[in-house]
Amino acid sequence: MFSRRSFLHSASLAPFVSLTTGQTPPTPPSVIKPPRLQTGDTVGLFCPAAPAYSQETVKIAQESLLALGFQTKLGPHIYDRYGYLAGRDADRVSDLHTFFDDRSVKAIMAIHGGWGCARLLPLLDYDRIERNPKLLIGYSDVTALLLGIYAKTGLVTVHGPVGSATFNGFTVDWFKRLLMDGEALTMRNPTEKGDNLTQTQDRINTIRPGLARGRLVGGNLTVLSHMIGSPYLPDWRNTILFLEDTHEDIYRIDRMLTHLKLAGILNQVAGFVFGKCTDCGPGENSYGSLTLDDVLNEHIVPLDKPAFSGAMIGHIRDKFSVPLGIDTEIDATTGTIRLLESAVG
Known part of the structure; x- marks a missing residue:
């Protein structure tokens, strides 16, 4: 029997229908690379x-x-x-x-x-x-x-x-390498242990291992989720989706990821990266709250696509500069984001 669930799943993967607008998605525009920055600009x-x-x-x-x-x-x-x-x-x-x-x-x-x-x-x-x-x-x-x-x-x-x-040094280094030097760089979290026996900060959490390639798109989860249904979001097919947020209760992260799932976005992406969720806790009077790991596992693991969390993206002191629209490969096992081309002309 062809169930409603299987129909919705197949519809979310259909190449000619956008679930976010109910219309055929437009052909993505050709990528335009801005000129790189130079000293004195x-x-x-x-x-x-x-x-x-x-x-x-x-x-x-x-x-x-x-x-x-x-x-x-x-x-x-x-x-x-x-x-x-x-x-x-x-x-x-x-x-x-x-x-x-x-x-x-x-x-x-x-x-x-x-x-x-x-x-x-x-x-x-x-x-x-x-x-x-x-x-x-x-x-x-x-x-x-x-x-x-x-x-x-x-x-x-x-x-x-x-x-x-x-x-600071970390943020400036990634900024200059991406936008001034024009590197097709590989973004990799710091691995310093300090005087600890193992790394305790900025760790990578592999949600689903493996490699994935696609156009890198994303940003703040709250802002992105509130744009769903508008004509100002890109075609999500074969993309690497990155997200981050701050000061959101866990149930709100759950609600927004559910929104992305119901809109068909999560089913269309090739890979998933969650950066930092700064000060994202269970909230007040939240008896028995799920954890952020619980929520990510529930929404992302069933996609069976390479995914990891913990990247240096978000409302944090040390941050990557991340270009939207560039062909990228992620390695969810090692937690790296490798640009396959320069982001600037």
Whole structure:
């Protein structure tokens, strides 16, 4: 008997129907690689979501980029405020458009996330962005812009540090190797044991062993899950999905992964990487809560696809810079993410 469950499973794998929209998925746009960064280049700083509450935060971002050898330019509305947003939607979009149009600006970096990037997606001029490809860098709420712009234009975007991030040795090294040196690098967690008998920090947890290849896409789980059903997500077929989050109770992680499963996304990906879930606990009055490992195992193990957790991706001090749209191979046994090509031109 052809059960409803088997029908839904086969439908989720069908190549011509998107469960997230109910329509035939569009042909993915050709990948556009932004030019690599060079010493002396100008980086545009703007606030696409929450306001820049502190001028000191902006100054620290400028000084950090100056120490990296870059000049900076501030968006005209960088200090605007409209409630919990960094100014009106149209003005935040204007800053982004201005930087894409400005030929002296070679990369665009968000000061921080918060909430508000998804509000900008219907207002963006994607043709303008496609005509002026350049690096767009950020994480957290900036995931909405990274995914939306990549999905609409094919431009490689970067889940990497924001201006208010800690530009320490680890973060800077991966940033420079990816975006300045143009390496087709292999991202591998640190393995230092310190004076312990075994490694206790930044360990890799293999969920399902094996190798998988596909286009690398993903970002913040909360932001991504709230974009499902919109036209601003990429085709998920044959992708490596990476996710991260912060300050979410375990039941919410469960709920969001369930959403991805019901939307057919998890069944379409070739491999899965979960980064860090910072301060993700059981929550208050949560008697008998599942653990994060429980939730990942329940949702990911049945996919029978290479998967691991613990990668240096997320709301953490030491972070990888991760390009969206680049052909990648993951080794879930060793916990590595190997780019098969450079992310920049």
